[in-house]
Amino acid sequence: MNDTARYAIPADMLVEKLDARRAGRRQSKAGRVKSGEIREILEQEIVTGERSAGERLDEQAVAGRFGVSRTPVREAINQLASAGLVELIPNRGAFVRETGLADLVEMFEVMAEMEAMAGRLAARRIDAAGRAKLQVALLACESAAARDADDASDAYYYENERFHEAIYDACGNRFLAGEARRLHQRLKAFRRLQLRVPQRMRQSLAEHRRIVAAIEASDGERAEAELKAHITVQGERFADLVASLKPKGD
Amino acid sequence: MNDTARYAIPADMLVEKLDARRAGRRQSKAGRVKSGEIREILEQEIVTGERSAGERLDEQAVAGRFGVSRTPVREAINQLASAGLVELIPNRGAFVRETGLADLVEMFEVMAEMEAMAGRLAARRIDAAGRAKLQVALLACESAAARDADDASDAYYYENERFHEAIYDACGNRFLAGEARRLHQRLKAFRRLQLRVPQRMRQSLAEHRRIVAAIEASDGERAEAELKAHITVQGERFADLVASLKPKGD
DNA sequence: GTCAAGGTAATTGTATACGATTGAGCCGAA
């Protein structure tokens, strides 16, 4: 389907407790909007790799599976298409766009640039409240990383998210913040995986400290450089990881 | 509705021949997909300012106006929501998000960064075919600008688009290219307006030449700087123009 | 006169039904 040979990311590397989520969602309210639910679940399934093939998403089948009509399924699929997760061929259907390694590298490249930009702007524009939030986020990362428990990775993952959000908020450009959040969301599962690389968490934390230092010093150039390196390293480590685990040409 | 006082962009500054477009589209085919048509027209109306107020988009009203049912209108509105042009409040409806001057400045800031990134990458990665396409695009810009006709602005506007597309394509990052196209599309009408500033077209052309020179020299840093300046200037000129024409607090 | 509560009207969200377009399979002719 694609013109470049690509590495498929194995599903079991990215599994998140989907069934738990589903159950949790179900209990929320009886007649809640179903389109959003379906979108989330499908999105997870695609990102996770359960649907990694260039497979077609049959509206009717999905509708039957969730016990709803085609209408909310259509809305969900359209949203996925807007997010770039599926390709929508007129009068043909929706096909999941396999995000191969090449695509991920590209996305990390863009992500690095956006984060760097946010950092540069934040260094110049951050106010007292933002500074406080950033410090709190950094401390949370530290304490999460300090835990030697098995779920330290999960905890750090969550706090890492908060840390980057704090930078987005501080950049003073709400449009940029929104775009960065979108991309971050899309790379979520892959970022998480990447934390399993040995020593990565500790290294990430050190980078966070340097980033904060640069922002505190109002040194936009340095913040930009540190953040770009921070994200680029993530992309590279991720690529290494995938390549070393599953070097199969398609 | 918004927390900052903002400048409304007057509708008549941005008018494009909508009725002509509508007529042209209508003739195409009888039973073609209507959702896309509606999306385009609504998008134009919002960007143009015909709907600039924080007004609600009534599905039924829109459906009646176009002589279709609510279903395609819903799809169109959802797509607009994904594009960020309207805000979707659950069970309340869709409200056009007024893109004020502040938002535009933010968007231009991000656009500048993305274009700059594309240029930097293109300088390193462009191949012979891309080089040729870029040269052709530049020449087309030159000849469009050379025309002294009244529609020189329109012609240059079109060729300018092609020029930037050529850079996107050459950057070797298809994800970046796609994102840049999205943003470019969204800023379309405003870019066009900005060309009316005296001497702007000539200046833009000069900047294009410098950009191409940098790329040809494989000087990524220079290409980045030139492109960032190129877009930033556009944003600033645009802000000046709007501010000078209609400095009314809302 | 003001505030709160209930009912009603309007609008969104979902279900079902129908038409239109595409792709595949079959048949026939060169």
Next chain:
DNA sequence: TTCGGCTCAATCGTATACAATTACCTTGAC
């Protein structure tokens, strides 16, 4: 045997119908 056209089934896109949620207005009590 192969290629071109035709029929038909499947699926998307749209229309219509219904359910559920929300906001507004009326009414009543303090």
